[in-house]
Amino acid sequence: MRCELSFKAAPYFYGELGNEARIEYEKHLEKCEICRQTVSALKFSNERLRFLALEPPRCIVESVMNHARRICDQTSQNWLKYVFSDWRKALLALSFSVLVFFAFLDFGYKPHIYSWDSPIDADIESLEYAMYEEQESFLGDYMEEFSEIAEEVKTNGKGRLL
Amino acid sequence: MSDEDLFRAYKNGNVDAFGEIMNKYKGPIYNYIVRMTGRRAADDIFQEVFIKVLEKASSYTSKGKFSHWLFSIARNAALDWHRKNKGREVSLDSKEEGQFSYSEKLADKKDSPEEVMEKNEISRTIEAALGKLSYEQKEIFCLRCYSGLNFREISEILNIPIGTALARMSRGMEKMRKEMEGFL
Numbered sequence: 001m002r003c004e005l006s007f008k009a010a011p012y013f014y015g016e017l018g019n020e021a022r023i024e025y026e027k028h029l030e031k032c033e034i035c036r037q038t039v040s041a042l043k044f045s046n047e048r049l050r051f052l053a054l055e056p057p058r059c060i061v062e063s064v065m066n067h068a069r070r071i072c073d074q075t076s077q078n079w080l081k082y083v084f085s086d087w088r089k090a091l092l093a094l095s096f097s098v099l100v101f102f103a104f105l106d107f108g109y110k111p112h113i114y115s116w117d118s119p120i121d122a123d124i125e126s127l128e129y130a131m132y133e134e135q136e137s138f139l140g141d142y143m144e145e146f147s148e149i150a151e152e153v154k155t156n157g158k159g160r161l162l
Numbered sequence: 163m164s165d166e167d168l169f170r171a172y173k174n175g176n177v178d179a180f181g182e183i184m185n186k187y188k189g190p191i192y193n194y195i196v197r198m199t200g201r202r203a204a205d206d207i208f209q210e211v212f213i214k215v216l217e218k219a220s221s222y223t224s225k226g227k228f229s230h231w232l233f234s235i236a237r238n239a240a241l242d243w244h245r246k247n248k249g250r251e252v253s254l255d256s257k258e259e260g261q262f263s264y265s266e267k268l269a270d271k272k273d274s275p276e277e278v279m280e281k282n283e284i285s286r287t288i289e290a291a292l293g294k295l296s297y298e299q300k301e302i303f304c305l306r307c308y309s310g311l312n313f314r315e316i317s318e319i320l321n322i323p324i325g326t327a328l329a330r331m332s333r334g335m336e337k338m339r340k341e342m343e344g345f346l
Contacts, residue, residue, distance in 0.1 A: 002336060006332050006335070006336065007328045007329060007331070007332035009332070009335060010306065010313070010328065010331045010332065010335060011313060011328065014306065014312070014313075016312050016313060034339075037339050037343075038335050038336070038339050040339075041335060041338050041339040041342050042335060044342055044345055045288060045291065045303075045307075045338060045342070046307055048284050048287075048288050049193070049197075049288065049307055049308075051284075052284070052285060052288065053189055053193050054192060054193055054196055055188070055189060055192070056188050056189075056192040056204075056205070056208050057205060060205055060208060060209050061184060061188055063209065064184065064209060064212040064213065064216070065177075065180070065181060065184065067212075067213055067216055068172070068177050068180045068181075068184075068216050069177050071216055071217070071219075072172070072175045072176070072177040072180075075173075075174075075175045
């Protein structure tokens, strides 16, 4: 004999029926001997199977754990390798950053507009400095002559040509 | 910590996290395999399943339940064995193979001879009842019993509709009920 609702016995036993379906099936169980026996068989077999449960051999569990340790060691070695290679890159980046930092760090040093004002290249005969000197000497001669002519014009009323 | 968190921790190099997983699942997985393949093959398959779990860790995405993934690996391993060894009887008592008897294991040294007899009787009844089931019926029954997964999740592992899973379970229980009638 079979019951067409016996397929609900397992979900009922394992608590997988919804509330309404569970109440409905419980009503059915009161009337149906087959379903009651099916639920009892489930209970009996589950309890006994737990009671009869075996443990895997310890040596096998230990061998799996050793395998896990080996994999973890490899993972950490790879990680160290990655970090180490990255560490060298990081060191390079850090050195560069320190250099840039010191290059732009303001230690109270005021930038000079003209290179010849700079104490850095004060002793250097730069092209600009040479040009400046040339310009000064050239204009200096003329300025002197201009002031002489201006003086002559002022006193004599006329001046000579340059 | 959930199984998923533990397994993520293992993937990040924490072997103790895997130890916790092993302690939690070694029993259910081993017993599932013993029921599906017999004791002779169970040790090797058990080891194979966990080695696969360790080596395929990267393929596990934490979107799914860890136990779902673990039992699907165990199920496939047992099914592969079954396909290769079709017709071989699954015996839980492997005394003839030089291992200890399943019935001997059950009997506690403190047990009286009557208790030993009773335990052996239970063992025989369960074995006889499970022996009546087809591979597919036993697969669903054992998965539900040992994995703690619900029928919907089991049907996903088996890649069958949930109605089919429930029908297989129902037909299997019908056979078991008849076999256990004396004990109910």
